[in-house]
Amino acid sequence: MKAAVLREFGKPLCVEQVEVPEPGDEDVLVRIRACGVDGTDLKLVQGFGYRPDLPFVTGHEPSGVVERVGSRVEGFAPGDRVITHNFSVCGKCTLCLSNRANICPHMTAVLGVRNLPGGHAEFLRVPARQLVTIPDGISWADAAVLTDAGITAFHAIDRAGLRLGETVLIIGVGGVGSYAVQFAKLSGCSVMAVDVTREKLDRALSLGADFVIDGTQANVAEEVLRHTQGWGVDCSVDIVGNLDTLGWGLEALRNGGRLVVVGYTPDEYPLSGMRMAQKELQIIGSRCGRKQDLMDVAQLVASGATKSIVTDQLPLDRINEALHLLQAGKVLGRMVLQVSD
Ligand SMILES: [Zn+2]
Structure with a gap:
C-alpha cells in the first residue's frame, strides 16, 4: 500500500x-x-x-x-x-x-x-x-477532522464550563479554533476571537464570532478590556500556546476568570503568583478528548448545526x-x- x-x-x-x-x-x-x-x-x-x-x-x-x-x-x-x-x-x-x-x-x-x-x-x-x-x-473530509480538531475543540469547550451569556475569547482560529468559535457560540456565549491575519479574522466572523482582534495590530488585552467596559472575559481558550497568546489569555480575564490551555509550543510563560492569587484566576489544561467527546461532536456536526x-x-x-x-x-x-x- x-x-x-x-x-x-x-x-x-x-x-x-x-x-x-x-x-x-x-x-x-x-x-x-x-x-x-x-x-x-x-x-x-x-x-x-x-x-x-x-x-x-x-x-x-x-x-x-x-x-x-x-x-x-x-x-x-x-x-x-x-x-x-x-x-x-x-x-x-x-x-x-x-x-x-x-x-x-x-x-x-x-x-x-x-x-x-x-x-x-x-x-x-x-x-x-x-x-x-x-x-x-x-x-469523508468532515468526518476525518472530527478525529482531532473536532474532539479537541469539543472537549476544550466542555473543560471551559461555558455558561449562557458568558463572554469567551478564542485565541487562534485555525482548525480547532474554527470549531471552538462555533461551539462557544452554540453554548450561548458572546465570542471574541484573536488571530494574526485578516483572512482568519474574516473567517472567524463568518463562523459566528461577535468581535475579532488582530493580534499584530492591537494590544489584545487592552482591546478586550475596552470592549467589555473594563471588565474582561469570563474565559479565554488558547489554542496556540506561545508566550504572546498565554499572556493575552491571562490578561484578558476578569477577576475569577479561567484560561483553558489547548495549544502548546516550546514557549514557557512566567506566571505571577500575585496575579493568580489576588484575582482568583483558574488555569485549565485540555488534552484532545475522550471517546465520548468524539461520539458527541460527531452527532453535533451531523445535526447540521456547524459549518x-x-x-x-x-x-x-x-x-x-x-x-x-x-x-x-x-x-x-x-x-x-x-x-x-
Ligand atoms: Zn488508564
Whole structure:
C-alpha cells in the first residue's frame, strides 16, 4: 500500500510502498478515505514533542471504511464508516474509570503520533475499541477532522464550563479554533476571537464570532478590556500556546476568570503568583478528548448545526506540499488529504 513515512526528523516525508498491516484478533483494518494534516504533524516531522520510533507512518485524523475485522471483534463489520479515538488507554486506572481516559498515565500509543502507525496510508490497523461510527450525512473530509480538531475543540469547550451569556475569547482560529468559535457560540456565549491575519479574522466572523482582534495590530488585552467596559472575559481558550497568546489569555480575564490551555509550543510563560492569587484566576489544561467527546461532536456536526472547517484538500501524494502550506500559514481552516475514492 501507499503510505507517507517519517524516516528522519527534519526531512520531508517519504511517500512509498509499505506492507499492508495485519489486524490482530481485536483489531480492525480500515481502508482510509481521508486524513487531516495539522500542527501536530509539523511537530512530528520536526521532532518536537512526540518523537516516535522511526520509520513511522503519520496521520492522526483519519476517516475510512472497515475492510476486515479480527476474529474477536464485535460491533463492526466490513463496509462500516468509521473514525478513530486516537488514545490507546489502560481502561483500568482511576482516571480511565472516572471518564478522564484522555489523560490516562498508562497510555501505550497515540494513533499516528507514537507506537501506532497512522492514517496517511491506504490502510490502517486499529484496535476495534478505539473506533467510532460516523453518523450519516458527514463527508469523508468532515468526518476525518472530527478525529482531532473536532474532539479537541469539543472537549476544550466542555473543560471551559461555558455558561449562557458568558463572554469567551478564542485565541487562534485555525482548525480547532474554527470549531471552538462555533461551539462557544452554540453554548450561548458572546465570542471574541484573536488571530494574526485578516483572512482568519474574516473567517472567524463568518463562523459566528461577535468581535475579532488582530493580534499584530492591537494590544489584545487592552482591546478586550475596552470592549467589555473594563471588565474582561469570563474565559479565554488558547489554542496556540506561545508566550504572546498565554499572556493575552491571562490578561484578558476578569477577576475569577479561567484560561483553558489547548495549544502548546516550546514557549514557557512566567506566571505571577500575585496575579493568580489576588484575582482568583483558574488555569485549565485540555488534552484532545475522550471517546465520548468524539461520539458527541460527531452527532453535533451531523445535526447540521456547524459549518465545515475543511478549507483545503490535496491527494496523499502531495503531503509534503500540504505540510509546507501549513507551515507557511496558508491553510485557513483545516487541510485534508484525499487518500482513496
Ligand atoms: Zn488508564
